[in-house]
Structure formats: structure tokens, C-alpha cells
Amino acid sequence: MKRARIQIRSDTDAVLSENLARAAEAARTGVPSDPVATFTFSSPAQLFSVISPKRWALIEHLQKIGPSSIRALARALGRDVKRVHEDVTALAEWGIIERTEDGKVEVPFDVIHADFDLRAVA
Numbered sequence: 001m002k003r004a005r006i007q008i009r010s011d012t013d014a015v016l017s018e019n020l021a022r023a024a025e026a027a028r029t030g031v032p033s034d035p036v037a038t039f040t041f042s043s044p045a046q047l048f049s050v051i052s053p054k055r056w057a058l059i060e061h062l063q064k065i066g067p068s069s070i071r072a073l074a075r076a077l078g079r080d081v082k083r084v085h086e087d088v089t090a091l092a093e094w095g096i097i098e099r100t101e102d103g104k105v106e107v108p109f110d111v112i113h114a115d116f117d118l119r120a121v122a
Helices: 012-029 044-050 053-065 070-077 081-094
Strands: 003-008 037-041 111-115
Touching (some): 003 044, 037 044
Parallel strands (some): 003 037
16 A cells, blocks of 8 residues: 655754655665655645645545546546646646556555644744
8 A cells, every 4th residue: 555644844954854864774774764655845835835625636536536537537527627737737746646657647645644733833
């Protein structure tokens, strides 16, 4: 089962250090440290600019139906093909959606877990 995690972290230096430490440990031991793909956003605004409600619905639908053409996906969602293509392109740039060998699009993750805290700013 392929899993993904979405997180919001504004401490980019700490995120980079953690990723480098995991990669170094994996290289040293030869054992992958984390089979979960992690998508880190610096703020809620960045998260919601990448994964809007319509894009979230698109992701959910693709998870349900499996690989699809953009035209068929747009038809199933009741949306304009051009807009769905734009959304697919944006999500593919982040790695949330991938293209199959036959040109269809798919979500390569069985589970996507969103993990973030909202805190008051001091």
C-alpha cells in the first residue's frame, strides 16, 4: 500500500535537516527510512493554493476510479476539460498525480493523510 502524508511546517530548516538525517540513515543502513511520500507546505495558504476543494475532489475521484483520461475525469466531475487539465498539471508538478504509460492520470497513493496543527501566533 502506497501512502502519502500532507503536512504544514513553517520551519523549513528543521524539515530539511530531518529529511537529510533520514536519507543519511537510509544510505548508511541500506534500509528505507520512511515509505511514506511526504508533501510539506509552508503555510495553510500554500496548501490550499495547491490543493483547492475542487482539486481535492479530483484526487478523491481518481483514487476511487483508478487511471483515467482527463476528458473522462472532467466528464465524471462535471467540470470543464481545460480546468481539469490545469488542476491535473498543478497536482502532477507536486507529485500527487502521475501519468501512466498510456497517458492516463492516476493518484499513486492508496491513502493520503493530512497532518497539521493550527496554532495561535504569539
